[in-house]
Amino acid sequence: MDMLLNGFMAVLMPENLIYLFGGVVIGLVMGAIPGLTATMAIALIIPMTYYITPTQSLIMLLAAYNAGTFGGSMSAILIATPGTPAAAATVADGFALAKQGKAVKAIKAALFASCFGCLFSSVMLVLVAQPVARYALKFGPAEYTVLMVFSLTIIASAAGRSMIKGLIGGCLGLLFGCVGMDAVFTSPRLTFGILKLSSGIDLMVLLIGALAFSELLKQVCNIRKTTNMPHLPAPSCKEDSQFTKDDLKLSWKHWFRSSVIGCVIGALPGLGPALACWVGYDAAKRSAKHPELFGKGAVEGIAGAEAANNAVCGANMIPLLSLGVPGDTGAAVLIGAFLVQGLTPGPLIFSESPQTVYNVYAGLIMCNVVLFFVVMSSYRLFAGVAKLEGSLIYPAVCVFCVVGVYALNRSLVDVWLMLFFAVIGFVLSKFEFPTVTMLIGFILSPIFERNARRALQLSFGEYSVFFRSPLCWAFWAITVISVVTILWGKRKHKTLQDGL
Amino acid sequence: MRKATRFFVLFAALVSAALVSLGFASAALAAYPDQAVTMIVNYSAGGGTDLAARALADAASKALGEAIGIANVTGGSGTVGIAELKNAKNDGYTIGVATLAPLTIVPWQIKVPYTPKDFEYICAFGQYGYGLAVRADSPYNTVEDLLTAAKKAGRMNYGATGYPQPFAMEALGKAAGVNFIYVTYADTAALITDILGGFIEVTLCDQASFTSYIKGGQMKLLASATDKRWEIAPDVPTLKELGYGVELLSYMGLCAPAGLDAGILEALRKAFAAASENATYKDILVKSNLVHTYLSGEDYKKLVYEKYDEYKELFSKVAK
Numbered sequence: 059m060d061m062l063l064n065g066f067m068a069v070l071m072p073e074n075l076i077y078l079f080g081g082v083v084i085g086l087v088m089g090a091i092p093g094l095t096a097t098m099a100i101a102l103i104i105p106m107t108y109y110i111t112p113t114q115s116l117i118m119l120l121a122a123y124n125a126g127t128f129g130g131s132m133s134a135i136l137i138a139t140p141g142t143p144a145a146a147a148t149v150a151d152g153f154a155l156a157k158q159g160k161a162v163k164a165i166k167a168a169l170f171a172s173c174f175g176c177l178f179s180s181v182m183l184v185l186v187a188q189p190v191a192r193y194a195l196k197f198g199p200a201e202y203t204v205l206m207v208f209s210l211t212i213i214a215s216a217a218g219r220s221m222i223k224g225l226i227g228g229c230l231g232l233l234f235g236c237v238g239m240d241a242v243f244t245s246p247r248l249t250f251g252i253l254k255l256s257s258g259i260d261l262m263v264l265l266i267g268a269l270a271f272s273e274l275l276k277q278v279c280n281i282r283k284t285t286n287m288p289h290l291p292a293p294s295c296k297e298d299s300q301f302t303k304d305d306l307k308l309s310w311k312h313w314f315r316s317s318v319i320g321c322v323i324g325a326l327p328g329l330g331p332a333l334a335c336w337v338g339y340d341a342a343k344r345s346a347k348h349p350e351l352f353g354k355g356a357v358e359g360i361a362g363a364e365a366a367n368n369a370v371c372g373a374n375m376i377p378l379l380s381l382g383v384p385g386d387t388g389a390a391v392l393i394g395a396f397l398v399q400g401l402t403p404g405p406l407i408f409s410e411s412p413q414t415v416y417n418v419y420a421g422l423i424m425c426n427v428v429l430f431f432v433v434m435s436s437y438r439l440f441a442g443v444a445k446l447e448g449s450l451i452y453p454a455v456c457v458f459c460v461v462g463v464y465a466l467n468r469s470l471v472d473v474w475l476m477l478f479f480a481v482i483g484f485v486l487s488k489f490e491f492p493t494v495t496m497l498i499g500f501i502l503s504p505i506f507e508r509n510a511r512r513a514l515q516l517s518f519g520e521y522s523v524f525f526r527s528p529l530c531w532a533f534w535a536i537t538v539i540s541v542v543t544i545l546w547g548k549r550k551h552k553t554l555q556d557g558l
Numbered sequence: 559m560r561k562a563t564r565f566f567v568l569f570a571a572l573v574s575a576a577l578v579s580l581g582f583a584s585a586a587l588a589a590y591p592d593q594a595v596t597m598i599v600n601y602s603a604g605g606g607t608d609l610a611a612r613a614l615a616d617a618a619s620k621a622l623g624e625a626i627g628i629a630n631v632t633g634g635s636g637t638v639g640i641a642e643l644k645n646a647k648n649d650g651y652t653i654g655v656a657t658l659a660p661l662t663i664v665p666w667q668i669k670v671p672y673t674p675k676d677f678e679y680i681c682a683f684g685q686y687g688y689g690l691a692v693r694a695d696s697p698y699n700t701v702e703d704l705l706t707a708a709k710k711a712g713r714m715n716y717g718a719t720g721y722p723q724p725f726a727m728e729a730l731g732k733a734a735g736v737n738f739i740y741v742t743y744a745d746t747a748a749l750i751t752d753i754l755g756g757f758i759e760v761t762l763c764d765q766a767s768f769t770s771y772i773k774g775g776q777m778k779l780l781a782s783a784t785d786k787r788w789e790i791a792p793d794v795p796t797l798k799e800l801g802y803g804v805e806l807l808s809y810m811g812l813c814a815p816a817g818l819d820a821g822i823l824e825a826l827r828k829a830f831a832a833a834s835e836n837a838t839y840k841d842i843l844v845k846s847n848l849v850h851t852y853l854s855g856e857d858y859k860k861l862v863y864e865k866y867d868e869y870k871e872l873f874s875k876v877a878k
Contacts, residue, residue, distance in 0.1 A: 101603030105612050108838070198757040239635075239668075242742055244720065246668050253641055256668055257633035327751045381754060382770050384747050391604035397770075397845050398609060406774035468631050469638070508744065515741050516715055516758060 061413060062184065065420030068113055068413075077114040078421060081121030082428045088122070089129025090440070092266055093462020095142045096126025096331075097388040104395050112399040112414050117421030119395050123388050124371045124422070125429050127331055128172040131364060135164045136290075136443045137455050139270035143261045144331035144367040146497055147339040149269055151352065151359035158355055159291040161444045162299035162437060167360045169433050170301060171313055173426040175365035178317035179324060179372030180422040183379075191380035194325045199513035200523045202328070204533040206506035209333070211540040212340045213499055218353075218492045221548065227486060227495035234259055234496075235503020242511050254471040261332060263463055263472050264500055267479025268486075268493050271459050275484040277452050289451040290444035309361035312342040316362045320369025327377050328505065330386030331370040336498050338366025344543070372422055378403050379415060590650055590822045591624040597812075598646070598654035600639025602632045606766045606846045607810055610684050611655050613843070614812075617836035621829040635720065636660035637670045640813075644672040648815040650822035653680060656813040662865040663721045666873035674862045677813040678823050681830045682853035682861070684810040684843055687765030688723060688783035690797070693753055694776050696760075701781050701800055704760060705734045713737040716760045717749045722806050723762040725872060726783045729804045730797065753777065769847040789849075809851070811858045827855050 068074060081103070088099040099122045107115035130142030135152035148168060155164040182190070197205075210228075217224020237248045238258030249255035293299045316338035323334040342362025343352045352359045374385035382404025384390035396403040401411055408415060443451065463476045483493050517523035524530055597615050601607040608630060615626040631639035636657055643654035661674060690701065698704040708714035716727055716738050724740045731738040741758060743749035746767045752758045754776060761768075765788060771777040773790055782788050782796040783806045797804045812830060814823065833839060834852045843850050853861065 098603065101608075104604050104609070108613075108842070195751065195755040198752065198755055239744070241744060244667060244742060251669065253634050253668075253670065254638055257635070257638070327747055328745075381776070382774060383751050383754065390747055391602075394604045394606065394609050394846070397847070398842060400845055402770040402773060404770055404774045405776065406770065467633060467638075468629055468642075469633075508748075512741060512743075512752075515739075518713075 061416040062419060065416035068417045069117060069420045069424050074114055077118040078121050078425055079428055081118035082125040082425060082432050085122035085125030086129040089126035090132045090141045092133055092139045092141050092458050093465050096123050097391055099126045100388060100391045107395060108398060112401055113417040115395055115399055116418050119392060120422050121425035124176050124425050127368050127371055131168040132440055135161060138273045139455060140265050143265055144335050146265050147335040147363035148360055151356050154355035156290050159293045160298045161290055162441050163301060164360060165437050166301040167357045168364045171361040171364035172368040173430050174313045175317045175320055175369035176372050176426050179321045179369040182321050183372050183375050184419050187376045187380050190325050191377050194377055196529060197326055199509040201529045202509040203513050204524055204530045206502055208533050208537040209502050211537060212336060213495045214544050215340055216494050216498060223491045224495045227491045228499040231496035231499020232503040235500045241508045254469055259475060260466060262466055263476045264479050266459050266463055267476040268483030271476060271480035272483030274452055274456055275480060288445050289448045305357045308358050312358050312361040313365045315341055316365035317369040320366040321373040324370035324373025324385050325376045327383045327385050331367040333501055334370045335363040335367040339363040590825055591622055594625040594627050596627050596629055596652045598639050598643050599628055599630050600636040600655055603630045606848060609846050610843050610848055613839040614683055614833055617833035617839045618829045621832040635664050637664050641671050644676045644815060646815050648817045650818055653812060653814045655810060657810050658808045661862050663869050666869055674866050676816050678816055678818045679855040679859040680812040680814060680826050681855050682809040682811040682858040683834050685849040685851040686808040687788060687849055688806045689763055689788060690780040690783060691763050691768055691777045692760050692780060693756060694778055705736055708736040713739055715739050715741050715758055716762060717741050717743050717758045718762045719743050719746050719749060726804045726806050727762050730802050733802045766847045
């Protein structure tokens with residue numbers, strides 16, 4: 059406890075606080091720019107950290123990671139372009155709210171949920187990191203596989219009005235996820251001889267294409283109507299720009315639920331915030347009173363997605379600090395930052411430099427406070443984007459999409475791919491296929507395949523491996539329950555419609 | 559307010575476009591170097607190779623008198639960055655990290671648009687080490703224990719993140735009459751998790767990613783698979799010392815596109831030779847658990863050509 063207090067004292071020292079603040083600002087800006095992800099923010103900051111103290115370095119990086127994960131939702135809300143993969147689930151409801159003149163409300167809803175999620179997981183990190191991390195090790199390839207089978211049911215629940223169309227979208231996503239190196243034989247698959255494709259399709263490329271650029275194409279269709287109008291309507295009343303008590307009442311349960319989900323996903327190595335946001339969003343949708351409002355501007359949707367993805371930021375540190383295993387790509391890059399400072403992430407760090415660990419804890423908690431104040435004092439600047447005319451904003455978004463995707467890997471192949479997915483996203487939405495099911499399928503596909511095949515390899519081809527541990531059985535049970543509730547909900551919906 | 563935002567958005571869009579096009583600026587050949595040099599790194603920012611390369615570039619830019627900018631061109635197991643280097647102008651303003659594996663091994667697995675002949679070799683600057691490791695509470699304490707158990711079971715899985723690691727296990731298995739089965743792990747983190755969780759018994763791992771777990775007492779090193787013992791475990795013998803003729807070596811090297819002016823190549827070689835003795839660079843290399851080495855351009859070239867043919871033979875056997 060003393061050490062935690064010392065940690066807060068250390069973080070609040072001006073020479074450390076300035077780095078924390080800097081990390082938040084860099085993360086926020088980079089997260090908001092499509093194509094520059096929170097992970098890239100960390101990677102680009104690391105070379106700057108050679109000459110500063112471990113505490114300064116680590117709190118700056120964590121602040122950038124957390125703020126970057128939030129920053130992505132800013133552009134998701136204002137220009138329907140997810141700044142980071144973790145903000146993909148926020149686009150639907152965030153942009154829908156913005157179109158109703160409630161952009162500021164959406165930003166605030168995202169901010170509160172994000173800060174709550176990260177605070178929650180930071181507290182979990184301080185309190186129960188060791189046992190949670192040790193439990194996470196019980197997850198082997200077989201357990202991950204069954205967990206992914208459960209996650210596949212999210213596709214069905216996100217399918218919307220037509221189950222068949224939703225599932226077709228999901229299958230498309232699964233298929234696109236197969237492009238790249240074969241997980242076992244390391245031979246290229248579905249790459250059409252293009253070297254770049256042998257490392258697979260980047261999630262960010264697919265997201266920007268299918269969500270943002272396809273939205274641009276849609277705008278081209280109604281170009282006559284929109285050119286000289288502000289891109290988003292102005293708030294009609296004061297409450298449109300506030301996060302009201304009613305919103306809080308709607309949101310707080312989702313904050314807690316999604317934070318727990320985010321913690322679990324963050325603590326399990328290999329999953330990451332891009333998955334967490336969809337699971338959180340889905341959980342919020344299933345438990346909401348009016349799930350039909352999701353996608354049309356539900357504050358709960360933002361709460362569910364944002365609390366989950368930011369909870370991953372703190373929870374990622376659970377396996378990293380207790381086992382030395384990174385939770386996702388962002389945390390993997392952080393390992394380099396630890397090593398450069400002469401620290402060994404993992405159990406060793408507690409004897410090498412225990413105070414640094416507590417400084418990191420304090421930094422993680424404080425960065426939410428800083429993020430909160432920075433956003434609250436600057437959101438007007440961002441929200442100003444809403445007042446710009448379509449004729450100005452859409453070309454600018456177009457530039458951001460192309461440049462952002464190019465900057466990702468410095469590859470023109472990525473830009474062509476992005477345009478390809480833009481067309482696919484456009485066609486899908488014209489025929490009323492839910493694009494989100496394709497995205498979810500794409501995220502799940504590689505995790506599912508890799509683990510399923512590895513589990514079979516390790517068991518010398520015995521399929522019984524998927525039924526051996528109690529954890530597997532638990533996930534099978536949840537999967538069955540999930541499918542039954544989806545079918546039940548469909549039937550209820552149908553009888554309701556028939557009755558009318 | 560509105561005007562300001564409007565201006566800001568346009569400005570931001572222009573700046574981001576300009577930043578990207580900057581990378582393509584070319585210049586006439588004057589006294590080399592008269593402008594910044596771009597160094598392509600074939601792995602992603604923040605990884606071990608990237609950190610070492612950045613530190614080296616930092617040191618070399620002092621010797622060269624011009625800045626060296628880093629461009630991470632990733633993908634295809636490190637081959638995309640090297641292909642890009644091949645296509646770059648051979649004016650000395652684009653150089654690139656070309657690690658041994660994507661230069662000599664991966665070409666036998668996937669089709670790549672280059673051969674070792676497409677490059678001039680500046681130097682090799684860091685060495686990857688390898689070793690045989692198990693979980694800390696594993697019943698195996700020596701290579702002997704492991705082989706006995708594997709013989710008894712008839713077969714044994716091992717995890718590795720790619721070639722050349724499997725060649726060592728194959729040779730070991732052949733020498734001891736054991737059937738080792740290769741389980742591929744695309745990312746190191748998953749392999750580490752499965753070893754710690756006890757889902758796979760043994761790994762032929764790389765030194766950079768596994769040193770911290772061995773130092774932290776979560777894993778045991780049974781043998782070094784490199785030409786020397788690991789610095790952190792001086793008591794653990796190498797596989798060669800144990801009588802198995804297996805030795806894995808891999809380097810991070812620095813190349814330029816073929817046809818580079820001999821004078822420029824000499825200038826680059828000199829600058830990077832000086833840089834490899836830089837204290838900050840050495841410190842970062844050691845901290846990232848890489849071995850500090852230096853091979854001259856000629857030596858690295860010889861090694862690459864040699865290995866390229868050697869792996870060709872090995873893979874033609876695998877294919878059978």
